Amino acid sequence: MGISRRLFIRNSVATVTIGLAAPDFLTAIAQAQGNPSRRLVVIYLGGGNDALNTLIPYQDQSYYSRRPTIAVPAGQVLQVGSDTGGRALGLHPRMGGLRNIFNEGRLALVQRSGYPNSSRSHFEATDIWGTANPQTSSGSGWLGRYLDTLPRPLDALTAWNTSGETPRALLSGTTGVPAIPNATTYIYASPNRGSAAAEERTAAQAMASNPAAGRPHLAFVNSTSRGAIETLDRVAQATSYTPSVVYPNNGFGLSLRTVAGAIVRGVGSRVFWVQTGGFDTHSQQGGPGGAYGNLMGTLSDGVSAFYTDVRNQGLANDTTVVVFSEFGRRISENGSGGTDHGAAGLMLVLGGMVRGGLYGTAASLAPGSPSLENNSGDVRYETDFRSVYARLLDQWLGVNSVPILNGDFRAGAPAIF
Amino acid sequence: MAQINPDIDHLLRRAGFGMSPADADTFGDMSTTAAVAHLVDYEGRPDDVDARIGRPDHAQVSSRDLFSPDIDIDDARQRWMFRMVHSRRPLQERMAMFWHNHFATAYSKLVADSGALQATKMLAAKPGVLRGPQGQLELFRQYALGNYRDLLLEVAQDPAMLVWLDGKTNTRAKPQENFGREVMELFTVGVGNYTESDVYAAARVFTGWNLRKSEGYSREDMNAYQEFVYNASEHETSAKTFSFRIYGNGSQTIAARSESAGMQDGIDLITALAVHPETARRMARKLWSFFVSEIHPPDAGFVESTAAVYLSNGTEMRPVVRHILTSPWFNNPAMRYARYSWPAEFVARAIKEVGWQGFSLDKVRTPLANMGMLLFEPPNVGGWPPGANWFSTGTMLARSNFAATLAASQKETLAVSLEPDARTPQALLAAMVDRLRPAPFDTAPQQAMLSYLLAGGAWTGSAEQLNTRAAGLARLLVASSEYQFV
Numbered sequence: 001m002g003i004s005r006r007l008f009i010r011n012s013v014a015t016v017t018i019g020l021a022a023p024d025f026l027t028a029i030a031q032a033q034g035n036p037s038r039r040l041v042v043i044y045l046g047g048g049n050d051a052l053n054t055l056i057p058y059q060d061q062s063y064y065s066r067r068p069t070i071a072v073p074a075g076q077v078l079q080v081g082s083d084t085g086g087r088a089l090g091l092h093p094r095m096g097g098l099r100n101i102f103n104e105g106r107l108a109l110v111q112r113s114g115y116p117n118s119s120r121s122h123f124e125a126t127d128i129w130g131t132a133n134p135q136t137s138s139g140s141g142w143l144g145r146y147l148d149t150l151p152r153p154l155d156a157l158t159a160w161n162t163s164g165e166t167p168r169a170l171l172s173g174t175t176g177v178p179a180i181p182n183a184t185t186y187i188y189a190s191p192n193r194g195s196a197a198a199e200e201r202t203a204a205q206a207m208a209s210n211p212a213a214g215r216p217h218l219a220f221v222n223s224t225s226r227g228a229i230e231t232l233d234r235v236a237q238a239t240s241y242t243p244s245v246v247y248p249n250n251g252f253g254l255s256l257r258t259v260a261g262a263i264v265r266g267v268g269s270r271v272f273w274v275q276t277g278g279f280d281t282h283s284q285q286g287g288p289g290g291a292y293g294n295l296m297g298t299l300s301d302g303v304s305a306f307y308t309d310v311r312n313q314g315l316a317n318d319t320t321v322v323v324f325s326e327f328g329r330r331i332s333e334n335g336s337g338g339t340d341h342g343a344a345g346l347m348l349v350l351g352g353m354v355r356g357g358l359y360g361t362a363a364s365l366a367p368g369s370p371s372l373e374n375n376s377g378d379v380r381y382e383t384d385f386r387s388v389y390a391r392l393l394d395q396w397l398g399v400n401s402v403p404i405l406n407g408d409f410r411a412g413a414p415a416i417f
Numbered sequence: 418m419a420q421i422n423p424d425i426d427h428l429l430r431r432a433g434f435g436m437s438p439a440d441a442d443t444f445g446d447m448s449t450t451a452a453v454a455h456l457v458d459y460e461g462r463p464d465d466v467d468a469r470i471g472r473p474d475h476a477q478v479s480s481r482d483l484f485s486p487d488i489d490i491d492d493a494r495q496r497w498m499f500r501m502v503h504s505r506r507p508l509q510e511r512m513a514m515f516w517h518n519h520f521a522t523a524y525s526k527l528v529a530d531s532g533a534l535q536a537t538k539m540l541a542a543k544p545g546v547l548r549g550p551q552g553q554l555e556l557f558r559q560y561a562l563g564n565y566r567d568l569l570l571e572v573a574q575d576p577a578m579l580v581w582l583d584g585k586t587n588t589r590a591k592p593q594e595n596f597g598r599e600v601m602e603l604f605t606v607g608v609g610n611y612t613e614s615d616v617y618a619a620a621r622v623f624t625g626w627n628l629r630k631s632e633g634y635s636r637e638d639m640n641a642y643q644e645f646v647y648n649a650s651e652h653e654t655s656a657k658t659f660s661f662r663i664y665g666n667g668s669q670t671i672a673a674r675s676e677s678a679g680m681q682d683g684i685d686l687i688t689a690l691a692v693h694p695e696t697a698r699r700m701a702r703k704l705w706s707f708f709v710s711e712i713h714p715p716d717a718g719f720v721e722s723t724a725a726v727y728l729s730n731g732t733e734m735r736p737v738v739r740h741i742l743t744s745p746w747f748n749n750p751a752m753r754y755a756r757y758s759w760p761a762e763f764v765a766r767a768i769k770e771v772g773w774q775g776f777s778l779d780k781v782r783t784p785l786a787n788m789g790m791l792l793f794e795p796p797n798v799g800g801w802p803p804g805a806n807w808f809s810t811g812t813m814l815a816r817s818n819f820a821a822t823l824a825a826s827q828k829e830t831l832a833v834s835l836e837p838d839a840r841t842p843q844a845l846l847a848a849m850v851d852r853l854r855p856a857p858f859d860t861a862p863q864q865a866m867l868s869y870l871l872a873g874g875a876w877t878g879s880a881e882q883l884n885t886r887a888a889g890l891a892r893l894l895v896a897s898s899e900y901q902f903v
Contacts, residue, residue, distance in 0.1 A: 046797070120613065121602055123799050164789040164812055165802060179809030185787060186811065189818040191825035191888040199872035200889045204817070206865035207897055217712050217757075218856065221808050221898035225817065228810035280797070282583045282595045291529070335591020336583050341598070374613075 038396060039263055041256075041272045041306075041321040042143065044167065045299070047280030048122065049325035050339050051346035052379070053292055054095075055080075055109055055362075059088045062365035066332040070287045070339070083111065085361035093288045094296040097304025098348070106307075106316075107350040108416040110388055111360035112371070114344035114381030118327055122280070122341075125326035130168030132386050132405050137168075142389055143271055144172025145404045146397060150270075156231050159271040160262055162255040170273055177273075178227050183239040183258045188232055205229045238262040244312040248301045252276040256306040264313050270397070276302075279325060283336035299323070307350060316352030320396050323348040324385070330377055331365050343373060344381035347388055349416050353396075359383070359414035387413035424449045426854060427753050430903040431708050432456045432742060433507030435766030438852070453742050457562065457735060459506035466504040467496065467543070476502050476773035486541060487552070488534045488639050490524055493541035494792045495778040497554065501765035502773065508738070512561035513554060514761060515707055518803075520572050520604065521795035522553060522581040530580045532636035535643070539577040540793050549631065549642025553577040554793075562735040565700070565727070566691035569604060573687060574645035576628055582798065585628040585643075588651040592620035599798050605690035607699045611660060618657040622671065622682045625652035652679035663689040691732050697724035700737075708741050710755035711804040719746045754856035754902040757804050760788035762903065763816060767895050770853050772827040772834075780822060787815030808901070820895035824888040831887040832880065839878040839887075842870035849890050855899035866893055 057063050058074040077090025078099040089109075091099050101107040115134040119125040127137030140148075147159055147170075154175060161170060164181040180186050188204075190197035208225035212218040241261030247253040252274070259272045278295055285292040303321060310319050324347050329339035344363075350356070363371035363379045373380040386409040393401035394410060395417040402408050421436070425444050429436050433456065436444065444452055455462070469475055470484070478484055478495040486496035500510050527536035537552075544551035551559070553575050560568040572578050578596070579585045587593035597619030601611040629646040658670040663685055671682050690696060701723035705715040722744070723737060730736045741747055758766065764781055785791055789812050795801055824831070838848035846866055850858070870876065870886050894900055 120598070120616075121608055122797060124608055161809070164787070164809060165796075165806055166809055177809075179811040181811045182787060185818070186814060187818070188814075189821035191821050191828060191892055192885050196873060196885050196889055199869055200893060203865045203869035203872075203893055204896060206868075207862040207893065210859055210861040212859065212898075217805070218898050218902070220805060221757075221813065221901050224808045224810050224813040225896070225898060228814040228817070231810065277796070282593070283586055334586075334593055335588045336586035336593055338583070340594045 037318045038398070039270055039272065039319050040392060040397060041259055041274060041319065042169065043303070043321060043323040044126075044169075044273070044275040045279045045295075045323065045325040046126075046275055046277035047325070048125070048327045048329055048341055049279045049295075049345060050281055050285065050292060051111075051325075051328040051344070052331065052365075053285075053287075054092055054296065054346050055111065056090050056092065057087050057362045057365065058090050060362075060365050062331075062367070066365060068333070069337050070285055070292070070333050072288050076288050080109070080358065083358040083361050087362040087364075089358060089362060092293070092296040092300075094293045095300040097300045098350075099300075101304060101307055101350055102356055105356040106352060106354050107348065107356045108354050108414065109358050110347040110349065110383055110414050110416070111358065111362055112344040112379060112382035113324070113347045113360070113385045113388060114327070115384060115386075116381065118343035118378075118381065120327065120341040120343075122326060127168050129324060129326055129385065130171070132389055139171075141167070141169035141171045142393075142404060143169045143273075144175060144177075146393060146399060147175040147177070147271070148172050149399055149404065150175075155268055156227055157234060157262075157267050157269050159273070160259070160267070160269040161273040162258060163273060163275050167273060167275070170271075176223050176227060178231050180231075180235055180258070183235055183261075186228070186232060186235045186239075188229065201229065234267055235262075237265045238267055241265055243309050245305050245309045247305045247309075248298065250298060250302070252298050253302040253305065256302050257309075260306055260309045260313075263310060263315055263319065281329070281338045282334065282340060283338040285338045303350070311352065318352070320349065320351035320354060320392070322388070322392060328379055331372070331379065332377070343378035347385065349388070349392075354416055359416065383414060384409055384412070387411075388416070391416055421445070421854070422449065423750075423753070424748060425452045427748075428452055428456070428742065429507070430766070431747075431756070432511060432738075434501050434511070434762055435769045435903075436854075437769040440769070449748075450743075453739065456508040457739050457742065459509050459562075462505040464506065466500050466506075469503060470496065470499055475499070476768060477775065477777040479777045479779040487543055487546050488537050490533065490537045490541070490793060491779070491782060493537055493552075493554075494782055496541070497792055498761070498765065498778045498781055501761065502768050502778075509558055509561040511762075512734075512738070513557040514759070515703075516557035516560070516568070517554065517792075518795065518800040519703070520553070520557075520578065521798055521800035522577050522793075523795055523797075524793040527577060527580050531643070534639060535636050535641070538639070538642065539575075539580065547642075548640040550576060550644050560734075562738055563733070565732040565734055566688055567732075569600075569687050569691055570684065572604070573600070573623070573626060573683060576643045576645065579626070579628050579645065580643075584623060584626050587620065587624050587626060588648075589624050589653045592617070592624050592653060594620040596620075596623055600687070601690065603799060605696040605699070606661070606693050607695060610693070610695045615659050615661075618659055619686060621653045621655070622657055622686045625649060625676075625679065626683060627651065647680040649676040649679060652676050652682075654679055657682065657686075659686075659689075661689070661693065692728065694724065694728070697727045700724070700727060704737070704741055705746075706756075706803065708738075709747050710752050711757055712755045713752070716746055719744065754899075756903050757807055758901055758903045759801070759803060760785050760790035760807065760812075760816070761792060763788070763901065764819065766903070767820065767823055767900075771823050771891050771895060772830050774827060774830045776823065776826045780826075781819075784815055784819035784822065788812050788819070789815075813901075816901065817892075817896035820892045823895065824892040827891070828884055828888045831891055832883045835887050836880075836883060839883050841878075842867050842876050845870065845883075845887065846890065849887070849894055853891075853894050853900060855894060855897060856902045858897075858899055862897065862899070866890060869893065 130141040132142040159177040161179045238261035247257040328345035329342040367376040390401035390409040391413040486492040542552040582596040625648040628643045656673045701720040
């Protein structure tokens with residue numbers, strides 16, 4: 001995994017610098033690029049989210065018999081009705097915020113999303129969701145290829161990654177995406193003050209602007225350095241934003257708060273990447289409470305604060321959020337009160353223009369059921385995750401999904417817009 | 418300072434953490450062969466680094482109260498940084514970093530399981546200080562250039578690993594797949610060389626490899642501990658068949674064994690995985706990236722020869738690393754500056770080369786986290802994604818701002834030590850480049866640095882001018898892209 005990613009970057013660094021335009025053009029370019037008002041916020045739940053405890057088939061007796069200590073009691077789920085297969089479903093009790101958005105008709109729950117022969121390796125599976133190709137976990141990502149379709153020169157903040165590392169989904173041949181893990185420390189420090197510090201920053205920018213002809217790896221590092229210096233001032237605008245709601249005081253909440261600031265302050269980013277970890281719940285995950293309850297609380301409280309905030313600012317109709325994880329987990333709990341790596345998962349899509357509701361059908365968890373695989377150990381996928389990507393690209397971002405996804409996945413896509 | 422042999426300079430950036438001015442004197446007259454032996458056969462060097470913590474003329478450590486690196490994770494982080502900067506056995510610390518990334522185990526999960534004190538002990542306790550087994554990092558230091566099969570066997574019984582990958586709850590009734598999967602995917606053969614049914618079989622192999630608590634265990638008691646136990650009654654005794662060879666006779670099946678003899682299952686599997694040809698090749702490729710280059714793909718001749726040294730020496734790592742450091746691939750001048758420095762090695766090297774007078778290693782923790790490499794907190798069991806992945810706008814800014822913090826702390830010492838070279842801006846720049854030895858600069862960045870030195874007015878070399886501009890120049894150099902390569 002690591003080597004192939006490195007190789008890809010190595011091959012692409014020669015061209016990555018052209019994605020970063022000179023600072024004088026930034027605002028004009030940001031405004032000129034088509035319809036810049038629609039944003040996509042992509043949230044990755046790292047570790048493999050236990051979808052069966054996110055959206056709970058609370059009338060399936062096998063759910064309770066196979067999860068004797070971690071099942072959420074039927075009386076505690078937040079009911080969201082029944083799917084087209086007639087299965088009654090409820091959200092985890094810590095997901096009150098998201099249930100409200102569901103009740104407003106703005107949260108789509110895409111059940112059993114995945115692909116055939118799901119990888120059970122975190123790294124391979126995460127890369128597959130990034131490349132949007134189950135056959136390869138190396139090469140560029142679907143969002144990176146989307147960014148490559150936008151007219152050049154591209155504004156340096158066209159995409160905004162709130163994690164420190166660039167995820168494969170954002171890797172591209174020609175577009176560098178700034179990583180801004182902590183917007184409050186996204187500043188330029190100097191051992192000196194006043195004019196000496198300003199002169200030093202000028203020199204640093206000049207050094208990083210060296211094209212480094214014939215030295216692509218140096219040029220790549222220069223591009224990160226220059227990208228930082230050129231985006232400092234606009235990032236500061238986003239962090240000075242005062243939100244209309246109180247965000248949870250955790251890393252995920254603060255990332256979403258920064259994203260809201262960037263949206264409200266009109267920074268011009270089309271794609272935001274946010275991630276939160278801890279979903280690899282092999283042991284002691286708990287049922288309604290415990291570790292998994294805290295994960296659901298973090299997710300629901302953060303996302304609902306974000307949604308409420310952008311709605312208060314009149315921007316909900318310009319914002320779509322999609323949530324995914326690299327795989328779901330085993331149906332039966334293990335001996336450690338946790339769950340091991342499984343197959344199909346749950347995608348969540350929400351926003352002011354999203355057609356909310358339950359999409360797809362829940363699996364029957366009884367051993368032998370055709371909606372299971374791996375000797376009935378895991379949930380079999382029903383909706384190809386790439387059809388959701390296709391819908392987001394075609395219907396939301398307004399580009400042709402076929403070349404970006406290297407295939408036509410529009411048929412059978414859930415009608416979330 | 419003696420003129421530095423570029424081969425030794427390269428060697429110390431790769432097998433050490435760069436060169437302080439004192440290192441430059443030590444290695445100044447040494448042949449490259451002698452320098453390799455000096456680093457690889459490090460048992461000949463004093464193991465005195467921890468005893469020098471708190472001494473003058475060293476980087477400082479600071480703590481809210483008593484410095485307690487066996488039970489406080491922030492102090493453990495400072496101790497490790499101190500070792501990287503000051504050890505007389507730098508290759509041992511580098512290999513410890515390699516193993517920490519290879520067997521990536523994160524403090525936060527251990528805290529959730531056992532509390533902060535026990536979590537620190539499991540990761541960092543030095544042997545002989547408190548009761549209980551040594552911490553995982555000490556295991557990596559002990560086996561830094563030791564036998565890989567033995568290290569793997571120790572890791573399978575390491576309390577931190579047994580919590581991290583849930584082996585402590587791997588029982589007969591409920592085999593736990595986490596360690597069984599990762600021992601193949603990440604620690605040995607890699608994806609594509611095992612099947613899902615191998616994962617189930619491996620989980621069963623390690624049933625009963627659990628933990629037991631010391632008598633009267635309390636997580637707040639610094640002398641309480643957890644240690645490995647083979648719980649015979651929790652071992653699943655039936656035969657386990659794999660898709661690859663387990664025994665020298667070609668057999669792929671670990672035969673059914675009695676409960677009391679069942680621990681041998683795990684020893685057999687670990688031995689088979691350690692000597693698997695794909696493990697040898699995978700290790701060779703990882704070591705290529707760690708020692709030789711991250712911008713050239715592993716050379717096939719390198720992989721085959723390194724794998725052969727590994728296998729023919731019974732998985733001993735010292736001959737493997739010696740082979741690498743003396744190989745034509747490593748010593749090819751094209752491989753100089755062909756690796757992206759990891760944040761911890763960038764920080765250690767910058768401190769060694771810029772200076773540490775009055776600098777506390779406590780100031781390193783937050784910058785390292787912002788650079789993406791908080792020690793003892795890898796992002797997941799796969800370790801940190803190295804190479805170009807270390808670099809993004811945010812992490813580069815964190816490196817740059819650490820350079821500012823370090824340069825600010827060394828203003829006076831830089832001004833004093835560079836005063837003899839400060840007659841012209843060109844001489845000052847040349848002296849600073851000699852001291853830090855980044856990858857070669859093109860003309861444009863050199864011009865930018867000279868312009869910076871002259872931006873405040875005509876160069877006089879006054880103490881005040883030197884005080885400001887030497888620190889600013891050190892910051893520009895350490896934050897330059899050229900300095901990020903080793």
